[in-house]
Amino acid sequence: MADKAALALKGVTKRFGGLTVADALSFEVPAGSRMALIGPNGAGKTTVFNLISGVFPLDSGTIMLDGTPLENMPPRLRVGAGLARSFQNIRLMPHLSVVENVMLGQHVLVKGFASLLSPLAWQRGSRWRQFAEASLRDAGIDVDPDSEVSILPYGVRKRIEVVRALMSRPRLLMLDEPAAGLNPRETAELSAFLKSIAQNGLTLLVVEHDMSFVHDLCDLTVVLNFGRMIYDGPTRAVQDNEEVRAAYLGRRRVLTRGTYPAA
Numbered sequence: 001m002a003d004k005a006a007l008a009l010k011g012v013t014k015r016f017g018g019l020t021v022a023d024a025l026s027f028e029v030p031a032g033s034r035m036a037l038i039g040p041n042g043a044g045k046t047t048v049f050n051l052i053s054g055v056f057p058l059d060s061g062t063i064m065l066d067g068t069p070l071e072n073m074p075p076r077l078r079v080g081a082g083l084a085r086s087f088q089n090i091r092l093m094p095h096l097s098v099v100e101n102v103m104l105g106q107h108v109l110v111k112g113f114a115s116l117l118s119p120l121a122w123q124r125g126s127r128w129r130q131f132a133e134a135s136l137r138d139a140g141i142d143v144d145p146d147s148e149v150s151i152l153p154y155g156v157r158k159r160i161e162v163v164r165a166l167m168s169r170p171r172l173l174m175l176d177e178p179a180a181g182l183n184p185r186e187t188a189e190l191s192a193f194l195k196s197i198a199q200n201g202l203t204l205l206v207v208e209h210d211m212s213f214v215h216d217l218c219d220l221t222v223v224l225n226f227g228r229m230i231y232d233g234p235t236r237a238v239q240d241n242e243e244v245r246a247a248y249l250g251r252r253r254v255l256t257r258g259t260y261p262a263a
Contacts, residue, residue, distance in 0.1 A: 097147060
């Protein structure tokens with residue numbers, strides 16, 4: 001694993017009224033790593049994702065992507081700088097086909113207004129469509145690319161959304177609850193897929209509550225509680241940390257490699 005930080009948060013703070021949802025957070029995501037961001041409900045995990053991706057502005061602190069400050073950069077430019085994310089609830093366009101949904105993720109690659117519709121070129125031989133179809137095959141998604149995405153199983157649609165996020169060719173991919181709603185087979189397939197795409201140097205930051213999935217996929221873990229970081233280290237040791245145990249269970253008890261309560 002490289003020592004260089006793909007993402008660095010320093011003193012990141014966000015308040016909504018009198019509620020502090022991110023309390024001077026500082027941590028780094030090493031380049032090429034697979035890091036989990038976990039914590040009980042209300043810990044601030046999705047808020048951190050929204051701060052990184054530009055949905056919310058910071059109150060104070062800095063966020064650096066490969067050494068480039070993000071806090072004053074519009075969300076679209078953050079995607080162009082190498083950042084991509086998925087959401088807990090699937091945000092595919094149900095009336096479009098599989099390949100059309102994937103091609104929507106290519107818009108950040110176009111240059112200028114005149115070529116804005118290029119990724120939606122209907123010609124089967126277009127380079128945009130060929131790239132999208134090849135990416136689906138590489139992800140092991142064996143479906144008709146012209147199928148309407150709404151008729152596909154939930155687990156397949158989850159993986160299609162990840163492929164769409166990859167169309168912008170990010171260096172950092174943030175996934176919000178990617179295993180939510182998946183059965184054990186689909187969860188295992190998703191983990192294998194994510195590990196395969198990370199082999200080429202892609203950095204992953206994953207919000208997830210399924211600790212079996214986290215232990216299988218992620219080598220590092222950051223734990224939040226009430227907007228404050230309480231653990232930053234190897235995933236294999238997270239269940240032995242007393243503060244983490246107290247945050248989840250309220251008493252001293254070793255967490256097993258199952259699903260953490262209310263993560």
